[in-house]
Amino acid sequence: MSESRIERGIGLLLSLIQYVTASGSVTVQEAAAHFGVPEQRIREAVERVFMAGVPDGAGDFIRFDIDFDAFEQQDVISVTMRPAFEDETVRLSPREASALIAGLTLVAGYTEAAPERVAALRDKLRSAASQGADTVAVDTLAVPLAAQRIRDAIRDRSVLAIDYRKPGAGTQRRRIAPVALNLNEGQVFVEAADLDKQGMRTFRLDRIEAIEPTHDAWPYALPERERTVTGSAQVVATRAAAAMLRDYATSEPVSVDGERVRLDIEVWSEPAVLRAVAACGGDAEIVAPASLRRAMHRFAVDALGGPSGEREQTPRD
Amino acid sequence: MNRVEAEERQFSLLLALVDTSVGFTKHELFVRVAGYQGQPVGDALERMFERDKDALREHGIVIDVVQPPGDDSNQEARYRVLDGVLGSPAELQFDAEERDLLDLALRVWHEGGLTEESQRAALKLRADPEFRGGLPLERTPGRTSDPDGAEPATASILQPRQRPRESAFQALKRAADRRREVVFDYLKPGERTPRSRTVQPWAAVLFRGRWMLVGHDLGAEDTRTFLMQRIVSPVKDRAAKQPFEAPGDAATTALAKLEEIWATASVGVHALPGSDADIRLRHRRDTSEEDGLLVVHHADRHLIADELTGFGSDVAVAWPAEQRELVRQRLERIRDAHAEATGEAAS
Numbered sequence: 201m202s203e204s205r206i207e208r209g210i211g212l213l214l215s216l217i218q219y220v221t222a223s224g225s226v227t228v229q230e231a232a233a234h235f236g237v238p239e240q241r242i243r244e245a246v247e248r249v250f251m252a253g254v255p256d257g258a259g260d261f262i263r264f265d266i267d268f269d270a271f272e273q274q275d276v277i278s279v280t281m282r283p284a285f286e287d288e289t290v291r292l293s294p295r296e297a298s299a300l301i302a303g304l305t306l307v308a309g310y311t312e313a314a315p316e317r318v319a320a321l322r323d324k325l326r327s328a329a330s331q332g333a334d335t336v337a338v339d340t341l342a343v344p345l346a347a348q349r350i351r352d353a354i355r356d357r358s359v360l361a362i363d364y365r366k367p368g369a370g371t372q373r374r375r376i377a378p379v380a381l382n383l384n385e386g387q388v389f390v391e392a393a394d395l396d397k398q399g400m401r402t403f404r405l406d407r408i409e410a411i412e413p414t415h416d417a418w419p420y421a422l423p424e425r426e427r428t429v430t431g432s433a434q435v436v437a438t439r440a441a442a443a444m445l446r447d448y449a450t451s452e453p454v455s456v457d458g459e460r461v462r463l464d465i466e467v468w469s470e471p472a473v474l475r476a477v478a479a480c481g482g483d484a485e486i487v488a489p490a491s492l493r494r495a496m497h498r499f500a501v502d503a504l505g506g507p508s509g510e511r512e513q514t515p516r517d
Numbered sequence: 518m519n520r521v522e523a524e525e526r527q528f529s530l531l532l533a534l535v536d537t538s539v540g541f542t543k544h545e546l547f548v549r550v551a552g553y554q555g556q557p558v559g560d561a562l563e564r565m566f567e568r569d570k571d572a573l574r575e576h577g578i579v580i581d582v583v584q585p586p587g588d589d590s591n592q593e594a595r596y597r598v599l600d601g602v603l604g605s606p607a608e609l610q611f612d613a614e615e616r617d618l619l620d621l622a623l624r625v626w627h628e629g630g631l632t633e634e635s636q637r638a639a640l641k642l643r644a645d646p647e648f649r650g651g652l653p654l655e656r657t658p659g660r661t662s663d664p665d666g667a668e669p670a671t672a673s674i675l676q677p678r679q680r681p682r683e684s685a686f687q688a689l690k691r692a693a694d695r696r697r698e699v700v701f702d703y704l705k706p707g708e709r710t711p712r713s714r715t716v717q718p719w720a721a722v723l724f725r726g727r728w729m730l731v732g733h734d735l736g737a738e739d740t741r742t743f744l745m746q747r748i749v750s751p752v753k754d755r756a757a758k759q760p761f762e763a764p765g766d767a768a769t770t771a772l773a774k775l776e777e778i779w780a781t782a783s784v785g786v787h788a789l790p791g792s793d794a795d796i797r798l799r800h801r802r803d804t805s806e807e808d809g810l811l812v813v814h815h816a817d818r819h820l821i822a823d824e825l826t827g828f829g830s831d832v833a834v835a836w837p838a839e840q841r842e843l844v845r846q847r848l849e850r851i852r853d854a855h856a857e858a859t860g861e862a863a864s
Contacts, residue, residue: 208524209524209527209572209575209576210524210527210528210531210572210573210576211576211637211640211641212640213524213528214528214531214576214641214644215640215641215643215644216644217644218606218644218645219643219644219645219646222606222644222645222646223646226646234643234646234649235640235643248522248524248525248528249528251525251551252525252528252529252532252551253529253532253551254532254533254536255532255533255536255549255550261551283532283536284532284535284536285535287605287606288535288603288604288605288606289603289604289605289606289609289641289644290576290577290578290602290603290641291577291601291602291603291604291608291609292577292609292638292641293576293577293634293637294577295577295631295634295690295694296577296634296635296637296638296641297638298631298634298768299622299623299626299631299634299635299638300619300622300623300635300638301622302622302625302631302723303621303622303623303624303625303626303631303635304618304619304621304622306622306625306723307618307621307622307624307625308618311617311618311621313614313617313618317614317615317618318618321611321615321618321619324608324611324615327608328604328608328609330577330579330599330601330602330604331601335690335693335719335720335721335763335767335768336631336720336721336722336723336768337720337721337722337723337768337769337771337772338722338723338724338772339723339724339725339772339775339776342802344800365791365793365796366793370791371791383625387726404797405800406796406797406800406801407793407796407797409796438704438709438749439704439711439749440704440746440747440749443746443747444746459710459711474829475827475828475829476827477851478826478827478829478847478848478851479823479824479826479827480823481819481822481823481826481847481850482826482846482847482848482849482850482851482854483709485854485855486855490858493855493858494855494858496851496855497851497852497855497856499829499830499851500829500848500849500851500852500855501852502829502830503826503829503830503848504845504848504849504852505830
């Protein structure tokens with residue numbers, strides 16, 4: 201169990217007081233599991249809470265009190281005296297509330313919660329926060345119908361047939377057992393067992409052309425996830441373009457001339473890498489391997505020449 | 518020296534501050550709070566007090582300073598917890614469906630720009646023994662995935678994630694909290710050389726998957742929106758020359774403005790029927806079809822030019838001419854940069 205910076209600090213102490221009071225009495229083990237921290241951290245937090253107190257004005261303190269015998273002999277926490285935080289607690293800060301509201305905005309449409317329930321929860325969070333400027337906002341995502349159908353299939357464990365288009369290949373019909381929807385930077389991905397290829401695959405939702413139910417049985421065991429990387433490429437890019445390629449990077453960017461950096465990226469599929477580099481708008485250059493450089497050159501030449509004869513550009517301003 | 522751990526000292530400070538309605542002077546706090554008691558009064562103790570106030574602020578506990586009229590010595594100033602920081606524990610209790618939604622909402626930020634705030638929020642919500650959300654799955658009790666188990670929990674169906682691509686994020690938030698101005702090099706979309714900007718940071722906005730900073734640009738003397746990904750230097754902060762206050766609705770106003778730009782800015786493109794570009798652009802938000810062209814919306818002509826360049830020969834821009842030109846320039850740069858067999862930049 202790791203312990204984050206957040207869990208070392210008075211946040212845990214404050215929360216622990218409320219938690220123990222609401223629970224009546226809890227074991228150190230239960231509290232550690234509830235907060236996801238080591239038991240030792242809970243013991244330390246308990247000792248700190250009960251070491252502290254409200255100043256009585258005469259240089260001494262009115263202290264929190266617990267059943268110390270139960271704590272020392274049985275690892276049980278049971279509060280007997282609370283000089284503060286009796287019926288009040290620290291509210292969410294405006295930014296904590298914003299983080300919750302922003303997260304809710306991003307995911308709510310993918311859940312089965314009714315929109316009015318979500319709106320009510322948003323209002324409840326706003327009123328549970330202390331006052332402050334509205335410093336975080338996120339746009340509402342329109343949830344594609346396909347995402348809802350896949351969500352239901354995951355829940356019901358039903359196998360779907362999808363028409364899927366892979367870059368550089370035509371549309372293929374695949375039978376999949378979906379296990380998760382990943383919402384990643386505004387893009388939706390479907391994690392699924394591909395029943396024809398007998399492997400776990402990730403599908404981009406916006407490349408799925410059609411979804412149909414099937415009567416196929418849900419697989420008895422899900423295949424292992426395998427990661428196929430065919431090689432790596434070296435790229436020189438502006439810092440902003442390097443940030444766009446960061447998901448594929450296998451090395452930290454190293455400065456080459458003050459304005460540009462060099463980095464290695466994974467090549468999992470040549471067409472996909474060419475697209476990712478081209479989407480940097482000319483701010484990224486493939487340095488090696490030479491074959492990929494040539495492919496990048498061809499990519500640009502083809503695009504400048506027009507994809508096919510019938511697609512003469514028809515200006516319309 | 519009687520060493521009291523920072524955590525214990527800050528907790529004692531908080532207890533003293535919540536117990537008073539009129540506030541305590543600094544001197545009173547130094548005498549009353551465990552951890553300050555017995556320490557020599559001086560710069561070291563003052564600095565410790567400032568650090569502790571900052572630590573409490575991180576937890577959303579803002580300390581208010583009341584200066585008696587006519588006193589500028591700072592000796593009589595009274596410190597207390599700002600009204601509204603404390604509320605009833607019932608405000609943070611939620612029913613089962615709400616808890617499920619909050620768990621997912623927290624999960625969005627596990628690795629993202631709002632990780633710290635969501636972890637702090639999760640810690641506050643876990644004061645309720647019923648609330649078990651917001652922990653990474655492997656640390657959540659009873660949440661290990663069981664392939665033959667009952668209906669999968671919502672959290673295992675949906676895996677929302679916003680990654681910390683924007684390293685500037687933390688520095689910007691911290692500066693915004695402390696009302697300090699920030700200086701950074703910004704590579705504006707479409708430009709090749711970064712320019713230094715000085716900005717009063719107001720708010721962060723996530724729009725179509727991209728984090729943006731909204732603030733007052735002191736060079737431009739106007740409100741500006743910056744893509745965090747295009748901040749190419751470390752963010753430095755400094756005391757503001759002019760004290761500033763973020764407008765209360767900075768984030769929502771900026772978001773509404775971006776939506777407005779998006780609604781009016783569009784590009785007509787030919788997409789090779791059935792190509793990857795065709796499918797993805799059709800799925801893109803608000804895309805419509807007109808005279809056999811896909812009408813694609815965007816918030817910045819340079820960013821959409823980059824995206825369209827990524828589709829290569831699958832797309833051709835029909836209108837506006839300026840947009841066609843921007844894509845053509847990008848493709849020419851790519852072609853020219855890759856014309857030689859070995860990279861110019863290779864060592």
